[in-house]
Amino acid sequence: MNATKAKNAKNAKNAKNATNPRKMSLTKPMNPMNPTNTALRAGWSRGVIELRQSFTNGADLVSHLLWPVMMLIALYFMRDREFGSSGLLLGTLALPSILGMNAAMGMVTMSQLLTAEREDGTLLRAKATPGGMRSYVTGKVITVAGGLVADLAILLIPGMLLIDGLAAGSAGSWLTLAWVLVLGLLATLPIGAILGSLFPSARSQGLIQLPVLAMIAISGIFYPVTSLPDWLQTIAQATPIYWLGLGMRSAFLPEDAVTVEIGDSWRHLETAAVLGVWAAVGLALAPVVLRRMARRESGAGVAERREAALQRVG
Amino acid sequence: MNSEGMEAMTTNTGDHGGVALDVEGLRMRYGTTDVLREVTFRARHGEVVALLGPNGAGKTTTIEILEGFRMRSAGRVSVLGTDPAHADEAWRARVGVVLQSWRDHGKWRVRELLAHFGSYYVPYATEAVRRPWDTDELLAAVGLSDHAGDKVRTLSGGQRRRLDVAIGLVGRPELLFLDEPTAGLDPRARHEFHGLVRRLAAEHRTTILLTTHDLAEADKLADRIMILSGGRIVADGTADELARRTAGADEVRWTCDGRRFRHTTAESTAFVRELFREHGEAIGELEVRRASLEDTYMTLVHEHESGSGGAGEAFGAGEGQAAVSSR
Numbered sequence: 001m002n003a004t005k006a007k008n009a010k011n012a013k014n015a016k017n018a019t020n021p022r023k024m025s026l027t028k029p030m031n032p033m034n035p036t037n038t039a040l041r042a043g044w045s046r047g048v049i050e051l052r053q054s055f056t057n058g059a060d061l062v063s064h065l066l067w068p069v070m071m072l073i074a075l076y077f078m079r080d081r082e083f084g085s086s087g088l089l090l091g092t093l094a095l096p097s098i099l100g101m102n103a104a105m106g107m108v109t110m111s112q113l114l115t116a117e118r119e120d121g122t123l124l125r126a127k128a129t130p131g132g133m134r135s136y137v138t139g140k141v142i143t144v145a146g147g148l149v150a151d152l153a154i155l156l157i158p159g160m161l162l163i164d165g166l167a168a169g170s171a172g173s174w175l176t177l178a179w180v181l182v183l184g185l186l187a188t189l190p191i192g193a194i195l196g197s198l199f200p201s202a203r204s205q206g207l208i209q210l211p212v213l214a215m216i217a218i219s220g221i222f223y224p225v226t227s228l229p230d231w232l233q234t235i236a237q238a239t240p241i242y243w244l245g246l247g248m249r250s251a252f253l254p255e256d257a258v259t260v261e262i263g264d265s266w267r268h269l270e271t272a273a274v275l276g277v278w279a280a281v282g283l284a285l286a287p288v289v290l291r292r293m294a295r296r297e298s299g300a301g302v303a304e305r306r307e308a309a310l311q312r313v314g
Numbered sequence: 315m316n317s318e319g320m321e322a323m324t325t326n327t328g329d330h331g332g333v334a335l336d337v338e339g340l341r342m343r344y345g346t347t348d349v350l351r352e353v354t355f356r357a358r359h360g361e362v363v364a365l366l367g368p369n370g371a372g373k374t375t376t377i378e379i380l381e382g383f384r385m386r387s388a389g390r391v392s393v394l395g396t397d398p399a400h401a402d403e404a405w406r407a408r409v410g411v412v413l414q415s416w417r418d419h420g421k422w423r424v425r426e427l428l429a430h431f432g433s434y435y436v437p438y439a440t441e442a443v444r445r446p447w448d449t450d451e452l453l454a455a456v457g458l459s460d461h462a463g464d465k466v467r468t469l470s471g472g473q474r475r476r477l478d479v480a481i482g483l484v485g486r487p488e489l490l491f492l493d494e495p496t497a498g499l500d501p502r503a504r505h506e507f508h509g510l511v512r513r514l515a516a517e518h519r520t521t522i523l524l525t526t527h528d529l530a531e532a533d534k535l536a537d538r539i540m541i542l543s544g545g546r547i548v549a550d551g552t553a554d555e556l557a558r559r560t561a562g563a564d565e566v567r568w569t570c571d572g573r574r575f576r577h578t579t580a581e582s583t584a585f586v587r588e589l590f591r592e593h594g595e596a597i598g599e600l601e602v603r604r605a606s607l608e609d610t611y612m613t614l615v616h617e618h619e620s621g622s623g624g625a626g627e628a629f630g631a632g633e634g635q636a637a638v639s640s641r
Contacts, residue, residue: 034437035403035404035437035438038433038434038436038437039434041433042430042433042434045430045433046430049422049426049430050421053421053422057421117418120416120417120418121413121414121415121416121417121418122418122419124383124413125413125415125418125419125431125481127383128381128406128411128413128482129406129431129434129485130403130404130406130407130434130435130438130485131403131434132434135434297383298378298383298384299374299378299381299383299413299414299493300374300375300378300384302413302414302416303414306416
């Protein structure tokens with residue numbers, strides 16, 4: 001559709017030039033490219049560049065590796081311990097859950113990046129550029145999602161060699177992983193963007209960690225959710241973290257492991273429904289909140305935050 | 315010569331008779347405080363205008379309203395024929411904003427970042443204005459060719475500011491906003507920066523609005539200076555016009571028969587002529603100090619800060635300050 005549009009525009013332009021070849025125009029676009037496409041393409045390249053930077057720079061590389069390595073060490077020591085009388089190994093149960101938790105942490109990363117880059121003026125620069133905000137958000141989604149997938153692979157590949165009893169390898173388990181991950185990111189990244197827009201400074205971002213840690217604690221990541229009291233189970237099931245963990249377990253655990261779950265079922269339908277609701281709410285709200293936040297960005301605001309941050313250092 | 319060229323260009327496109335900025339009755343109110351009151355001015359295409367004023371005069375607020383970063387309380391604002399409060403991305407592509415960067419994009423390399431920001435402007439190229447500016451050409455223009463491969467966070471303050479300018483220019487804007495562009499630069503970096511701005515105005519006929527609290531900078535760069543004080547524009551003209559504005563600002567000193575004299579007058583030449591006719595050879599050590607932009611500035615700012623209507627009284631204080639700083 002765009003191609004025909006572009007062609008028509010070109011023809012129109014040629015026709016016009018033919019009648020008045022010397023007339024130069026200051027405002028008529030010479031290049032009939034769609035600005036939205038340009039912004040999305042710029043966002044894509046922005047995301048790819050920042051992703052590459054995060055894997056070619058010492059400090060970032062450490063932060064990519066530190067968490068998975070710590071988790072792998074923990075898993076290694078848990079690998080032979082049995083969970084209750086189920087005959088399942090704790091390490092086997094934990095690995096997919098940790099994958100789910102890591103996927104959910106994209107929310108925190110998104111939120112932190114947004115606040116930090118609002119503070120340092122990256123967002124104001126985007127605002128000063130045509131199509132800049134759209135491209136910025138696109139780029140951020142690619143950076144965070146791409147980094148997350150890489151981090152999952154860093155954990156999963158050695159994990160699969162280390163841990164016995166995983167049902168990985170079948171096409172079905174990869175397919176489940178794929179849809180749970182995509183839906184999970186759709187559910188969590190917009191929430192991260194909303195939180196990142198609402199927090200006034202990078203420092204106050206510390207507060208977001210507390211509810212997230214609480215959500216992780218009750219989400220059945222480290223201990224099956226069925227061993228929690230009923231009311232905690234109810235709260236856990238309202239969070240996307242629980243469903244990401246459950247989805248990951250359904251992808252990687254053998255069929256008999258389902259007995260430790262609520263209702264002895266992987267509940268794929270419910271997983272899709274809950275994550276879907278989170279995604280719908282997040283995707284509906286995020287543009288509104290982001291736009292409101294962007295509207296308020298100004299040089300004076302950035303300067304103020306810079307002063308505040310420098311005073312903290314000094 | 316500059317305005318002639320612009321005239322030809324603007325008639326060609328019929329662009330609002332050559333007015334790039336048109337502000338009328340602009341008001342900004344935070345709570346019960348008026349930060350800007352009835353600010354009215356215009357700038358023609360190709361003009362370099364400085365908004366001069368003490369800290370807190372409302373310079374940044376004014377420029378941010380024009381940039382479309384801030385909503386105004388009242389008044390009419392037209393930037394390149396569009397109200398910046400409701401402007402679209404196509405308008406944004408014609409306007410350059412030089413931001414004061416701090417630590418954003420620190421991991422990006424200079425050339426990579428500039429090429430990236432350039433890519434946003436591709437759909438806004440016109441037959442007359444090729445967009446974006448070629449990355450290597452632009453790097454050379456701001457003197458950053460040697461640092462093209464450096465990471466942004468390794469640049470010095472002056473180099474970063476030049477990169478800020480390059481990013482503001484990469485879309486070949488018709489209008490460029492510079493808010494306190496040389497704040498925090500050392501004298502050499504400031505000098506280089508002034509050269510860059512003058513070249514932009516001369517070679518590319520970019521309309522430039524800059525804010526500064528540095529008189530010398532406004533004098534050096536701007537075709538026209540507007541003095542903002544207490545949220546109002548209290549003077550508007552070329553540096554010479556402003557300097558002439560304060561009546562009696564020229565100071566004449568001389569000795570006559572070994573005694574020292576001092577007199578302030580608006581007509582210093584006539585006064586000196588009269589002096590010689592009356593005293594002839596008896597006059598020695600004659601010194602005429604022309605009214606300076608600084609005198610006018612101090613006078614006006616003092617007048618508006620003290621809120622006094624008595625120009626004579628205000629002028630006295632202004633003169634005293636100017637005399638101190640001229641030594």
